[in-house]
Amino acid sequence: MARRYVCKVADVPANGIREFAVEGGLRLVVANSGNEYFGYQAVCPHQDVPLCEGLYDGSVLTCHMHLWQWDIRSGAPLGIAEAPLERYALAVENGAIYVGAQPSALDVGELFHGLERPILEKLTALARREVHEAGDVLYRPGDPAQDFFVLDSGRVEFIVGRDERTALGGFMLKKGELFGWAALLEGQPQRIASARCLERSELLRINGESALRVLEGEPAAGFAVMRRLAALIARYLASSGAK
Amino acid sequence: MRIQINARNRGFEFEARSRESVLYAGLRAGVPLPYECATGTCGTCKARLVSGRLRDGWPEAPGRKHLKPEQGEFLMCQCAAESDVTLQVAQLINAADPGGCSPDACPGVLRGARPLAPEVMAFGVELDRPRDFDAGQFMVLAAPGVDGYRAFSMVNFERGARRLDFVAKRKPGGGVSEWLFGARRDGEPLVLFGPLGAATFYPTLGRNLLCIAGGSGIAGMMSILARAAGERYFERYRGWVFFGVRTLRDAFFLDELSSYTPGVSITVALSDEQVPATATQRWPALAFAHGLVHEVAGKAMAGKYENVRAYVAGPPPAVDAALRMLLLEAKLTSDNIRYDKYS
Numbered sequence: 001m002a003r004r005y006v007c008k009v010a011d012v013p014a015n016g017i018r019e020f021a022v023e024g025g026l027r028l029v030v031a032n033s034g035n036e037y038f039g040y041q042a043v044c045p046h047q048d049v050p051l052c053e054g055l056y057d058g059s060v061l062t063c064h065m066h067l068w069q070w071d072i073r074s075g076a077p078l079g080i081a082e083a084p085l086e087r088y089a090l091a092v093e094n095g096a097i098y099v100g101a102q103p104s105a106l107d108v109g110e111l112f113h114g115l116e117r118p119i120l121e122k123l124t125a126l127a128r129r130e131v132h133e134a135g136d137v138l139y140r141p142g143d144p145a146q147d148f149f150v151l152d153s154g155r156v157e158f159i160v161g162r163d164e165r166t167a168l169g170g171f172m173l174k175k176g177e178l179f180g181w182a183a184l185l186e187g188q189p190q191r192i193a194s195a196r197c198l199e200r201s202e203l204l205r206i207n208g209e210s211a212l213r214v215l216e217g218e219p220a221a222g223f224a225v226m227r228r229l230a231a232l233i234a235r236y237l238a239s240s241g242a243k
Numbered sequence: 244m245r246i247q248i249n250a251r252n253r254g255f256e257f258e259a260r261s262r263e264s265v266l267y268a269g270l271r272a273g274v275p276l277p278y279e280c281a282t283g284t285c286g287t288c289k290a291r292l293v294s295g296r297l298r299d300g301w302p303e304a305p306g307r308k309h310l311k312p313e314q315g316e317f318l319m320c321q322c323a324a325e326s327d328v329t330l331q332v333a334q335l336i337n338a339a340d341p342g343g344c345s346p347d348a349c350p351g352v353l354r355g356a357r358p359l360a361p362e363v364m365a366f367g368v369e370l371d372r373p374r375d376f377d378a379g380q381f382m383v384l385a386a387p388g389v390d391g392y393r394a395f396s397m398v399n400f401e402r403g404a405r406r407l408d409f410v411a412k413r414k415p416g417g418g419v420s421e422w423l424f425g426a427r428r429d430g431e432p433l434v435l436f437g438p439l440g441a442a443t444f445y446p447t448l449g450r451n452l453l454c455i456a457g458g459s460g461i462a463g464m465m466s467i468l469a470r471a472a473g474e475r476y477f478e479r480y481r482g483w484v485f486f487g488v489r490t491l492r493d494a495f496f497l498d499e500l501s502s503y504t505p506g507v508s509i510t511v512a513l514s515d516e517q518v519p520a521t522a523t524q525r526w527p528a529l530a531f532a533h534g535l536v537h538e539v540a541g542k543a544m545a546g547k548y549e550n551v552r553a554y555v556a557g558p559p560p561a562v563d564a565a566l567r568m569l570l571l572e573a574k575l576t577s578d579n580i581r582y583d584k585y586s
Contacts, residue, residue, distance in 0.1 A: 046334070047287070047289070048309070049309065055566075055567060055570050055571055057574075060570075062577060065287075066279070067566070067570075067580060068577070069577050078576055078577075079576040079577030079579075080577045080578050160254075167256070168248070168249040168254025168256075169249075169253060169254055170249060170253045170254065171251060171331065172251070173251075235252055235337075236252055236253060
């Protein structure tokens with residue numbers, strides 16, 4: 001998509017933050033830090049609280065509701081935040097700020113964000129975009145686990161078990177969330193849950209073996225991805241712990 | 244009633260009693276559902292109804308202002324299931340902390356109500372059996388014939404407590420508060436639910452303690468001080484308490500606070516009057532200053548934030564001002580700030 005006008009440079013206070021609506025329905029916050037401008041999703045990934053109401057000191061942004069924090073330069077979580085912010089590339093020209101194409105689900109995804117461009121491009125080339133309607137079942141227990149999925153938009157629910165003995169197994173709703181990760185693991189040839197779209201959902205489907213081959217050719221990136229995958233799996237095992 | 248909750252990372256199932264809020268039923272069953280105030284004001288416990296029927300005990304709850312009711316969103320702390328229900332909570336919910344104290348309904352009897360300052364009273368609740376809680380936690384309390392729960396932090400700290408001590412500030416129009424202040428209530432039965440709250444202190448923390456409290460927010464700090472002093476924490480770590488009130492007449496617990504000096508440095512901030520000369524004569528171990536508590540704390544603490552964990556409690560404007568100071572001036576990260584807002 002072509003770049004779109006966001007605001008004038010003068011609209012953003014020095015070391016301050018403001019929310020803007022962009023043509024096409026996108027809302028984002030723009031933060032100033034020294035001579036630089038950074039664009040992020042307009043609401044907190046925790047509970048959808050507007051981030052323009054947060055506390056910002058020119059380097060760290062804090063949501064006022066529950067004090068999730070981020071590094072304004074990268075959107076990386078700080079303090080008690082459990083998720084990064086989705087970042088939008090901005091361009092400044094003649095006193096105006098423009099936003100470029102929205103990052104892809106792979107760019108912001110929990111497994112692949114921040115990888116070097118050529119690796120991301122190889123992975124992107126493997127991805128097949130699919131659109132499913134509410135009620136569509138993506139896989140069922142016992143199905144071969146060949147592909148994994150990265151959510152672009154929508155909501156996908158998981159149910160563990162079969163027949164009468166089933167239990168809710170969580171759901172995905174954030175752009176970049178990954179599921180069906182058995183396809184990236186050894187010795188996990190079958191699905192153990194069913195995945196069903198709760199609303200119209202857009203997904204990237206990627207073959208697990210092909211992705212692993214790309215990562216084998218890039219051991220540093222592959223190691224980082226495997227560490228993130230381990231952390232993601234640990235999230236399903238962790239206790240809430242003493243705060 | 245059977246309640247099924249699908250969180251982002253997993254599902255949970257538990258039973259709820261008749262008219263019991265979804266939040267309390269889940270917490271009682273060991274499911275650490277997200278919440279902060281547990282009394283309808285903050286909106287943290289929002290969820291989405293997928294199927295079944297709910298009864299909303301407080302449709303005007305201030306915490307509903309961030310909800311999208313057209314998408315079936317509601318507050319778990321205010322709604323009870325009227326049939327088996329399935330819900331979605333758009334957050335990660337991990338297994339409960341095995342070291343935490345599990346909340347439950349606790350019947351009790353009110354004892355020892357006494358005035359502490361204008362519009363402020365202390366009271367105790369004798370419990371039916373010994374209960375555990377952590378320093379800095381609170382209970383929600385329902386009074387006979389009054390709708391809804393109100394949160395109060397424990398002042399004391401002990402394991403297997405038979406009695407919980409609380410501080411109440413009179414709040415015009417507040418159901419439980421008016422009930423407490425309205426007549427002599429000693430011997431009256433109460434229903435409590437808890438312990439609740441994540442603004443807890445454990446002696447394994449290994450950090451210097453900074454407590455900033457406005458008014459009755461000092462309650463939870465007293466519990467933290469009791470636990471820390473009991474473990475000789477202040478022989479290894481520093482402690483600072485800043486207690487904000489309007490005037491010296493509004494202050495209380497000053498003798499108790501004096502007993503924690505000199506291991507802990509304690510300052511009383513008076514927002515509405517200059518410090519009377521009598522203050523330091525009567526409480527020579529305490530420091531007194533004129534100003535809002537976050538300003539007094541910010542000034543005294545400058546340059547001392549290394550390895551600090553801050554606890555903040557009090558009325559929402561005082562808490563917000565203190566949090567702003569700690570984040571923007573002191574540059575503490577949010578993993579070293581714990582707070583309770585009494586709204």
